[in-house]
Amino acid sequence: MKAFVSWSSGKDSAFALHEARRAGIEIAGVLTTINEVYDRVAMHGVRNTLLDRQIAALGVPAIKVPIPSPCPNEVYETRMEDACTAIKAQSIRHIVFGDLFLEDIRAYRIEKLAAAGMEPVFPLWRRDTAQLAREMIAGGLVAHVACLDPRKLPRNFAGRTFDESFLRDLPEGVDPCAENGEFHTAVTAGPMFSAPVTITIGDTVERDGFVFTDIIPN
Numbered sequence: 187m188k189a190f191v192s193w194s195s196g197k198d199s200a201f202a203l204h205e206a207r208r209a210g211i212e213i214a215g216v217l218t219t220i221n222e223v224y225d226r227v228a229m230h231g232v233r234n235t236l237l238d239r240q241i242a243a244l245g246v247p248a249i250k251v252p253i254p255s256p257c258p259n260e261v262y263e264t265r266m267e268d269a270c271t272a273i274k275a276q277s278i279r280h281i282v283f284g285d286l287f288l289e290d291i292r293a294y295r296i297e298k299l300a301a302a303g304m305e306p307v308f309p310l311w312r313r314d315t316a317q318l319a320r321e322m323i324a325g326g327l328v329a330h331v332a333c334l335d336p337r338k339l340p341r342n343f344a345g346r347t348f349d350e351s352f353l354r355d356l357p358e359g360v361d362p363c364a365e366n367g368e369f370h371t372a373v374t375a376g377p378m379f380s381a382p383v384t385i386t387i388g389d390t391v392e393r394d395g396f397v398f399t400d401i402i403p404n
Contacts, residue, residue, distance in 0.1 A: 188214045189280035189307055190249070190273050195232040195240060197329040197348060198284030198310065198363060200373040201322050203244070205309035206282045207378070214278050215247040217269055219262075222252040230370040231333050231398040236383065239403045240372075243379035249273070263298065270302040282307045286315055286365040316353075319362035323349055327376035330387065334369040334397050343369065344390045345399035372401045 191203045193216035207213055218237060219228040227237055234250075241248045251269050253262055273281070281299065283306055285291055295306045310318065322329075329348040334341070339360055346352050348371050353362055360368050375382035388400030 187280060188212045188276075188278045189282050190214055190278060191216045191282040192284070193218045193240075193248070194284070194370070195227045195230050195237055195332075195373065196284075196371040197322055197327060197373055198286065198365075200284075200329075200376055200378050201318075201325075201327060202282050202284035202309045204325075204376065204378040206307060209309065211280075211282070211307065213244075213246055213282075214276060215249060215273075216241060216244065217249045217251065217273070217281065219251045219253050219266075221255045223255040228253060228257075229333065230372060231396075232372045232401060233403070236372060236385070236401060236403045239383045240379070243381055243383055245380055266298070267302060270299070270304055274303065279304050280307050281305075282309060284310055286310055286318070286363055287312060288365060315361050315363040315365060319348075319353055320350070322376075323353075325377055327373060327378075328382070329371035329373045329376075330385070330399070330401055331369050332372040332399055332401050335367055335395075336392070336397050337395075338366070338368040341390075341392075341397050344397045345387045345401075374401075 189211050193199050221228045225234045249269050251265050285308055299306050331346050334344050374385050384404040386402045388402045390399045
């Protein structure tokens with residue numbers, strides 16, 4: 187089987203790619219939405235230049251889908267349909283996602299891909315998130331908090347490394363893999379990369395109700 191990976195720049199999509207490869211799936215490329223106003227990965231706020239370094243370390247082609255900010259749902263769906271058409275033109279019918287346990291998101295992906303004649307793959311689905319987070323770290327994955335929701339996680343977690351210390355410090359009720367949107371990460375090393383991406387932790391700002399830390403590729 188060949189598949190593209192829905193690549194958010196964060197730990198879950200990175201580990202889903204790794205697990206898909208381990209399961210024998212050939213990764214033909216990655217698919218990422220880019221906020222065309224800020225030239226950054228949508229939601230995570232990761233620089234496009236850092237994304238390019240990640241893609242180079244993955245060693246696969248990429249399809250970048252520009253979306254406006256804010257992005258009406260019909261615009262998002264139209265542009266994703268165009269991306270799926272481009273993927274299908276390569277005789278590829280599967281997209282890998284890093285979803286963990288949100289049933290509504292899973293159902294949405296299944297519905298939209300079915301309409302496009304495609305199928306999703308969920309390598310991490312229903313894995314225990316506390317155990318999974320530690321498995322990621324033990325496996326060599328390195329990530330940093332690029333964005334967080336201050337209503338769910340204190341601001342001082344912004345920019346921190348996703349490691350055992352980070353997991354120990356998480357407040358009660360925060361999912362260790364942040365499946366409820368508590369935080370988003372940018373991956374800089376791991377078994378899915380041919381080499382680490384060197385970075386500098388930049389400034390932290392608050393925008394549109396979220397806290398973003400700039401992670402700058404060296």
